[in-house]
Amino acid sequence: xxxxxxxxxHPRLEVTHLKPSKRxxxxxxxxxxxxxxxxxxxxxxxxxxxxxxxxxxIQFMKGDIYTGEWDGIDKMDCDVELIxxxxxxxxxxxxxxxxPVHREAAQQALRLAREKLDSGGCDLLVLDEINNAxxxxxxxxxxxxxxxxxxxxxxxxxxxxxDAHPDVxxxxxxxxxxxxxxxxxxxxxxxxxxxxx
Amino acid sequence: xxxxxxxxxHPRLEVTHLKPSKRxxxxxxxxxxxxxxxxxxxxxxxxxxxxxxxxxxIQFMKGDIYTGEWDGIDKMDCDVELIxxxxxxxxxxxxxxxxPVHREAAQQALRLAREKLDSGGCDLLVLDEINNAxxxxxxxxxxxxxxxxxxxxxxxxxxxxxDAHPDVxxxxxxxxxxxxxxxxxxxxxxxxxxxxx
Numbered sequence: 001x002x003x004x005x006x007x008x009x010h011p012r013l014e015v016t017h018l019k020p021s022k023r024x025x026x027x028x029x030x031x032x033x034x035x036x037x038x039x040x041x042x043x044x045x046x047x048x049x050x051x052x053x054x055x056x057x058i059q060f061m062k063g064d065i066y067t068g069e070w071d072g073i074d075k076m077d078c079d080v081e082l083i084x085x086x087x088x089x090x091x092x093x094x095x096x097x098x099x100p101v102h103r104e105a106a107q108q109a110l111r112l113a114r115e116k117l118d119s120g121g122c123d124l125l126v127l128d129e130i131n132n133a134x135x136x137x138x139x140x141x142x143x144x145x146x147x148x149x150x151x152x153x154x155x156x157x158x159x160x161x162x163d164a165h166p167d168v169x170x171x172x173x174x175x176x177x178x179x180x181x182x183x184x185x186x187x188x189x190x191x192x193x194x195x196x197x
Numbered sequence: 198x199x200x201x202x203x204x205x206x207h208p209r210l211e212v213t214h215l216k217p218s219k220r221x222x223x224x225x226x227x228x229x230x231x232x233x234x235x236x237x238x239x240x241x242x243x244x245x246x247x248x249x250x251x252x253x254x255i256q257f258m259k260g261d262i263y264t265g266e267w268d269g270i271d272k273m274d275c276d277v278e279l280i281x282x283x284x285x286x287x288x289x290x291x292x293x294x295x296x297p298v299h300r301e302a303a304q305q306a307l308r309l310a311r312e313k314l315d316s317g318g319c320d321l322l323v324l325d326e327i328n329n330a331x332x333x334x335x336x337x338x339x340x341x342x343x344x345x346x347x348x349x350x351x352x353x354x355x356x357x358x359x360d361a362h363p364d365v366x367x368x369x370x371x372x373x374x375x376x377x378x379x380x381x382x383x384x385x386x387x388x389x390x391x392x393x394x
Contacts, residue, residue, distance in 0.1 A: 006267045008260055008281040011303055016265045018389035028232070028392060034373035036227055036237035039244065043236030046243060046393035049272060050265030063205055066214045068247030070203045074385055075246060075274040084205040108206055124391050127300035157393050173381035175393075176231035182374035188372060194245035194321050195353050196224060197215055 002117060007009075025155040027148060027172040031164035034180035035196070039082035041126045041158050042069050048156070049078035056116050057082040060129040060161075061102070061138070064088030064095070067197040068072070085109035085131070090136050099137075106138035124156040126179050127154055128164050131161030131168065199213030218280070221309040222352040224345060228328055230342040231377035232393070238323045238355050239266050245353070246275035253313050254279040257306050257326040257358075258299070258335070261285030264394040271285035272356035283305035283326070287333050296334075303335035307344070314354075315346050328365065341365060 007186075028044075030037040045055045057073070064082035073082045086109065086154055090102040107160045116122050127147075133139050144159075148171045151157050159168065169175045184192070225241075241251045254270070269280045283306065285292045287299040297391035308383040310327075313319050324344075330336050339358075345368045348354050356365065366372045383387070388394055 003209075005273065005277055006272045006279045006281070009309070010260060010282070010284065010302065013260055013284060015263050016261060018388055018390075020389055021374055022387065024381075024386050024389055026386070026389055026392050029378075030233055032376070034235060034375075035225070036211075036375065038375045039240030041236035041240065042243050043266065044238030044392060046269035046273075047236065047394070048241050048269070050267060050269030051390045053391050058243070060288050063207060063210055064213060064322050068244035070247060071239065072243035072245070072247030072275070073274035076202065076269075077245075077272040077274055078269070080202055082203045084203070087207065087210060105207065108205035112206070156389070158249055158392075169378065173380065173384065173386060174351075174379035175380075176233045176374040177378050178233065179227075179374040179376055180227070181366065181374050182369065183241045183372075184221075184223055184370035185369065189221050189223070191215055191221065191225055191291055192217055192221055192353070193215075193248045194250050195241060195355075197244070 004164040020058065023154055025151060025153055028158045028175060029133060029164050029172040030160045030178060031162060032178035033162055033179035035183060036127050036178045037160040041128055041160050043150040044158060045080055045126060048124040049076060049080055055080040055124045056128040057128060059084045059086060060106055061086035062091050062129060068194060085112065089189055090138060103138045106117055106133045110139055110143055113147055118154050122155060124159045129161040130159050131164040134165055135163035136176055139169060141165060145181040221349055221353055222348060225355045225371040226361050226366055227302060227357045227375065228359060228371040229375035230359055231375035232380060233375045234357040235325050238325055238357050241355060242323060245321040246273060246277055249337055251318065252277040252321045253319040254323040254325060255310055256281045256283060257303055257330040258283035258286050259326060266389060280309065282309065287335060302337045305328045306342055307336055308346055314344060317349050319352060323355045326358040327356050328361040331362055332360035338362060338364060355393055
């Protein structure tokens with residue numbers, strides 16, 4: 001990294017460094033049908049990396065369609081790990097795997113998430129598309145709630161995906177619903193690299 | 198980067214590489230009062246970096262409070278640049294600068310955004326908090342619409358911030374409204390590193 005990547009127009013502006021009087025590991029849920037849930041989780045991973053935190057991201061129900069964050073995260077010179085665990089989106093046209101195959105993949109991902117939490121080795125654990133996986137019965141509600149309950153107090157846990165379960169949202173500290181106001185694909189614009197994948 | 202950061206549980210799963218028949222530079226607006234707009238833009242920057250794209254991010258109205266993405270982006274081994282241009286959030290308690298100082302800073306940022314677009318040197322340009330800057334009259338509507346009109350056809354442009362102007366949303370391809378369902382600060386939990394900044 002020879003070049004300076006971050007600069008300011010106002011070098012004399014004083015920068016405040018916040019420091020909470022109490023550190024808390026938050027549960028954050030990103031749900032809704034609009035664009036911006038996974039990308040927001042990836043952005044939080046960058047933010048956490050900037051603070052020197054250790055980040056783990058487990059992608060449920062993804063892995064069959066290339067997405068730029070795989071290589072983008074690979075290029076991050078910090079303690080971040082992304083594990084693709086799924087067999088692609090369950091029930092989406094073109095996906096060849098039956099429900100039990102998706103469920104077994106999600107159950108493997110769940111075991112991995114449990115290990116990550118129990119080891120205490122992540123400062124931020126992102127469970128990408130887990131809301132969706134629960135909604136599609138690839139996981140059971142008590143399994144997901146158990147994850148939330150076993151979270152170490154200082155670990156941040158981010159859960160993304162459509163159709164978040166009300167009981168999961170109830171336990172969360174911060175919940176955002178990303179609403180679709182409009183989306184390029186409705187104008188028949190195909191998914192574009194760098195934005196959509 | 199000695200360690201492998203991205204892995205899969207299913208190494209034999211076939212990965213499809215999408216390729217749109219037509220490349221389009223999208224205009225994406227991320228607005229609303231919930232958490233996840235800037236982090237989503239940072240996530241798209243990672244995604245674009247993964248595709249080998251050149252990314253520029255201009256932060257309007259930020260710069261006085263440290264946030265982890267500055268160091269996180271600095272640690273990205275790819276062609277990304279983040280420029281903090283603002284004097285902090287205009288009108289927020291504790292910010293000492295009067296409106297004309299914020300406006301001049303936003304105008305500088307706008308000139309920089311225009312240069313970036315005209316040079317064609319960015320594949321993805323993020324204008325972070327520009328919606329907010331327009332709403333607070335630090336920029337004029339015709340100035341922002343002019344930016345959208347001068348965007349090169351293949352450049353992606355992402356505009357974040359609350360209170361996006363209807364005319365900006367009208368010109369956008371994809372618009373997400375991030376709604377706050379709940380937020381930790383309402384339970385008097387202070388902003389936490391890695392999640393909130």
